[in-house]
Amino acid sequence: MIEPGGYVRDIFLKPVGDSVTAHGWVKTRRDSKGVSFIQLSDGSTFADLQIVVEAGAILDEVLAGVTTGASLRVSGELVASPGAGQAVELKASLIEVIGTADTATYPLQKKGHTMEFLREKAHLRSRSNTFGAVFRVRSALSFAIHQFFQERGFLNVHTPLITTSDAEGAGAMFGVSTLDLLNLPRTEAGQIDYTSDFFGKRAHLTVSGQLEAEIFALAFTNVYTFGPTFRAENSNTPRHLAEFWMIEPEMAFCDLDGNRALAEQFLKAIISHVLNHCEADLAFFNQRVDNTILSTLEQVATADFEHVTYTEAVSILEKAGRAFEFPVFWGADLQSEHERYLTEETFKKPVIVTDYPQEIKAFYMRRNDDEKTVRAMDVLAPRIGEIIGGSQREERHDVLRDKITAQGLPLEEYWWYLELRKYGSVPHAGFGLGLERMLMYITGMKNIRDVIPFPRTPGDAEF
Ligand code: ATP
Ligand code: MG
Secondary structure (H helix, E strand, O other), X not given: OOOOOOXXXXXXXXXXXXXXXXXXXXXXXXXXXXXXXXXXXXXXXXXXEEEEEOOOOOOHHHHOOOOOOOXXXXXXXXXXXXXXXXXXXXXXXXXXXXXXXXXXXXXXXXXXXXXXXHHHOOOOHHHOHHHHHHHHHHHHHHHHHHHHHHHOOOXXXXXXXXEOOOOXXXXXXXXXXXXXXXXXXXXXXXXXXXXXXXXXOOEEEOOOOHHHHHHHHHHHOEEEEEEEEEOOOOOOOOOOOXXXXXXXXXXXXXXXXXXXXXXXXXXXXXXXXXXXHOHHHHHHHHHHOOOOHHHHHHHHXXXXXXXXXXXXXXXXXXXXXXXOOOOOOOOOOOOHHHHHHHHHHHOOOOEEEEEXXXXXXXXXXXXXXXXXXEEEEEEEEOOOEEEEEEEEEOOOHHXXXXXXXXXXXXXXXXXXXXXXXXXOOOOEEEEEEXXXXXXXXXXXXXXXXXXXXXXXXXXXXXX
């Protein structure tokens, strides 16, 4: 039996003089005057454990295997560290090299690597400082999201990943089929005959769990989804993935104001959690990636969010006396330059914009009495622009049917969605947050491929 010796994170909490055993991977090794210093990491915390090997303490044959990338078990005594950067270090009395790493070929060297290079080494990049910090924050953020909803009694619902409804309309979809691509069955008219496909009809990977979440909200009152989402967008931007994770709360007996209040509490709570639990990781991002990270996060966690309607926002932008790249006029969607102007220059804090023109928003958003705008909301944050999109849903059967037809969508696809409005319909609302977009905001990482363990993008699904 190999017993775990405890996380490095826990070793840092132990008193000087304790005998401890640590496991981990060698980040670097430095030799000077017969003494060796090894930086050991097990990923449990940002700081590496410094191992000191005094002359003669460990056999030379063993020390020869202690190279960058090798895995070790080290036992010894915890001593106060004279060096800057750590309070304690481990004076080794026993080192066991568990797995060697060939220094000639190990790809992660002390010198900095580009993000592009590290993406090609996604099986090893998690051992680097940057990716260690990214994935610890990702884990803490996911926990905070579940905690926020669970504490408020929300039911976590697992909406399906495979769907035969063509109806979600949020983006290009990936097909799911077991048909033989080299020998496709055809109808008499020459179309592909999906009746002999696995599901008996055309199937896709989901682009959103919202419509199914609405079904559950109309039974469990408050629910949330937290799962993978797929979009076959051939857009190759630093903000889009083909596979990403989305959080979608949905609340019955709730209107747009309630939705807005919840979104504000939600962002504050999850950001506060990360500020309180990932201090060393965030300090690293603030120092190495973007020195406004901590100040903007603290601001979002504490400032009251501003609220303006779309119409008010447009009038602020028209009066800005600024030549925007995209023109501003009532009816045009807000671009990120406009969103950043509102959050960074006008209000200097997060802003929630509501009541957008019906034409630029999805069919399921509740129509206002002016018949021109819908109960949509976007939460805008300084430094990034839109971070959450949501709405109060159209709960009136006839209005919803009109809106589906008006947008040229096939009514029959929405039969169950419409039926929810026939049996105990209630005002309800919800929003969506892309986990990776939130992580980009929190860490300052510039490319969405670097905040998910194994990114899927056009032309790339390695690992
Ligand atoms: P965008 O305009 O950036 O393409 P969207 O309007 O298509 O976003 P929604 O359909 O509102 O986005 O999806 C909800 C959330 O999912 C977005 O706010 C964003 O955080 C995230 N998101 C959307 N598409 C992607 C993607 N391809 N990769 C990663 N996250 C995404
Ligand atoms: Mg999109």
